[in-house]
Amino acid sequence: MSGRRLLDVEDLHVSFATSRGSLRAVQGVSLSLDQGKTLGIVGESGSGKTVLSRAIMGLLPRASTTQTGSVRYNGTEILNAPNNELRKLWSTHIAMVFQDPMTSLNPVQRIGNQITEPLKIHLKLSKGEAKETALSLLMQVGIPSPVERYEAYPAQLSGGMRQRVMIAIALACAPRLLMADEPTTGLDVTVQAQILDLLSQLQHEREMAMILVTHDLGVVATRTDEIIVMYAGNVVERAPTNVLFKSMAMPYTEALLKSTPRIADPSHTRLTAIEGRPPDLLNPPSGCPFSPRCPYAQEKCHLEKPPLVEAAPGHSYACWYPLTASNPAATPDPVSA
Amino acid sequence: MSSVSLTNPSNEAFADIKEEISAEEAADPTRRKLGVLFWICVGWIILVALAATFASLLPLPNPNLGNYNSVQNAGPGWGHILGTDDLYRDIFSRLIYGARVSLVVGFGGALIGLVVGGIPAMISAYRRGRIDTALNTGSYVVLAFPAIVAVIAIVSFWGKSMFKITLVIGLFAAPLIFRVVRASTLSYATRDFVLAAKALGASDTRILTREILPNIMPTIVSFGLIAVATIVVLEGSLAFLGLSVPPPTPSWGNMLNEGSSLLSGAKGQTNPWLVIFPASAMFLLLISLNVVADKLRAYFDVSEIKL
Numbered sequence: 001m002s003g004r005r006l007l008d009v010e011d012l013h014v015s016f017a018t019s020r021g022s023l024r025a026v027q028g029v030s031l032s033l034d035q036g037k038t039l040g041i042v043g044e045s046g047s048g049k050t051v052l053s054r055a056i057m058g059l060l061p062r063a064s065t066t067q068t069g070s071v072r073y074n075g076t077e078i079l080n081a082p083n084n085e086l087r088k089l090w091s092t093h094i095a096m097v098f099q100d101p102m103t104s105l106n107p108v109q110r111i112g113n114q115i116t117e118p119l120k121i122h123l124k125l126s127k128g129e130a131k132e133t134a135l136s137l138l139m140q141v142g143i144p145s146p147v148e149r150y151e152a153y154p155a156q157l158s159g160g161m162r163q164r165v166m167i168a169i170a171l172a173c174a175p176r177l178l179m180a181d182e183p184t185t186g187l188d189v190t191v192q193a194q195i196l197d198l199l200s201q202l203q204h205e206r207e208m209a210m211i212l213v214t215h216d217l218g219v220v221a222t223r224t225d226e227i228i229v230m231y232a233g234n235v236v237e238r239a240p241t242n243v244l245f246k247s248m249a250m251p252y253t254e255a256l257l258k259s260t261p262r263i264a265d266p267s268h269t270r271l272t273a274i275e276g277r278p279p280d281l282l283n284p285p286s287g288c289p290f291s292p293r294c295p296y297a298q299e300k301c302h303l304e305k306p307p308l309v310e311a312a313p314g315h316s317y318a319c320w321y322p323l324t325a326s327n328p329a330a331t332p333d334p335v336s337a
Numbered sequence: 338m339s340s341v342s343l344t345n346p347s348n349e350a351f352a353d354i355k356e357e358i359s360a361e362e363a364a365d366p367t368r369r370k371l372g373v374l375f376w377i378c379v380g381w382i383i384l385v386a387l388a389a390t391f392a393s394l395l396p397l398p399n400p401n402l403g404n405y406n407s408v409q410n411a412g413p414g415w416g417h418i419l420g421t422d423d424l425y426r427d428i429f430s431r432l433i434y435g436a437r438v439s440l441v442v443g444f445g446g447a448l449i450g451l452v453v454g455g456i457p458a459m460i461s462a463y464r465r466g467r468i469d470t471a472l473n474t475g476s477y478v479v480l481a482f483p484a485i486v487a488v489i490a491i492v493s494f495w496g497k498s499m500f501k502i503t504l505v506i507g508l509f510a511a512p513l514i515f516r517v518v519r520a521s522t523l524s525y526a527t528r529d530f531v532l533a534a535k536a537l538g539a540s541d542t543r544i545l546t547r548e549i550l551p552n553i554m555p556t557i558v559s560f561g562l563i564a565v566a567t568i569v570v571l572e573g574s575l576a577f578l579g580l581s582v583p584p585p586t587p588s589w590g591n592m593l594n595e596g597s598s599l600l601s602g603a604k605g606q607t608n609p610w611l612v613i614f615p616a617s618a619m620f621l622l623l624i625s626l627n628v629v630a631d632k633l634r635a636y637f638d639v640s641e642i643k644l
Contacts, residue, residue: 059536090538104529108551118537
């Protein structure tokens, strides 16, 4: 890990006040990101990855959430900072590409307006300069005939095109850190790879740090430097990307990987799904949160919650019976049996 | 597309289809037609408004002075094209001057309602919190009270000038407009694009005016026009009860009121025109306002543009 430290998150807790009590969506997450690096946050729906990324940006509604811990950007504490402080960071330092390109663009504003707006607010560009910049941005994100698209409404563009526009808007003010929250979930598989390649390419050109939030381990495999696996608001495994795929320790990570279809599988192979559902965050189980669904779970797993420990340099996981260790419980593979 | 490749046509046929599609798109990419009816209705509203504004410049007889050389309670004819009332006054002239009251009270009241109800509604729905709850409850309380009774009570105590009537009606329209604007703001305030704008560093004012307002504009315009129509009727009802502008100033409502006694011939005379003309004028204005409101709503709905 080289380069300057850009983002430091320590022991971040986020909980929502609901009518049934406090929902602890993020429970003590720590992470760090250096300039120009990419961090993948992986987990299934409801694992807290979107809440985590929005908490880092300070986008969660203040009234109904409690956020504790520390989020430092460039050494400055930004957790619970007032909106007018954050507004100086948003777009010029940290920007976000949202999950659903169908709903993240204003349907009644022309594409051009939506790209030039942040340029005019933050960079104080004139109308002409802003338009020029916007057209070159549209070109960079691979939109054909940008002059025509500049005048178009979002409803006149396809999903892939809209996501490209979203990326162009996020990149407009040259942020140092790009948060991509499931940037390809709403898109066709054929377009997904294009968008991800585009993000990686732009990231390298601009030496930008990126947090890639996804449920798909395949997406982060080749595009990240480090991966954090989240389950039920907890980090359950954290490792440099190559280490994680070589020696994953947490059964949940393995289960996630197994539930990804593979091209090498013979046709009609049944896709392995993870049994059961993620736990109720209002009423989390005692013990390891994954234990009710874990094929290797022992009695201890149901009773005591495993701490996140650093087993090898850079590789930490929260599991009593990790897969890598000589673990008798892990040897029979109940999925392939 | 898939059916095209299944039937495996020649490349030429495929090119034809593509050309056809793109030609269709090029011809009509964003514009939908408003239709002839819309323009007739807009024309009617503008005509009434212009006539009412420039009434004193038009070659019209004084609406408040009878022409005692003409026939009392005459039907339509030469001289007085829509006839005269039982004080020998020209009905056409009275209709045009009467439109002033309807239009000023209608549009003025709706405008006051939009400012007093609509602006707080947007801010309150966007900010939420206790003030929103309080305003929301308050609007229910005011709406629970029959507006016409309240307006009658206030107007009979405070006075019957056009300004006072407009203000009172506008204030009573505000809670209804508050509810409509609040509801549509709420449905946009939590959309992803609003969050996206926030994440790009847009201020609250900017989010309200640039992100949310353009989206709720169709609702505001169409509901505003319907509010105008409703207020015109309300003013008519007040005038019918003798609680709008005092006579001899004409308004469509008090013309109806005066004419109603001559409908049955109880005074020995009948003149149905006295009721037919102001009622028709009101009907045409109301239906025009409603048609315009409806067509504009459909027209502004950019999200309905086909791909």
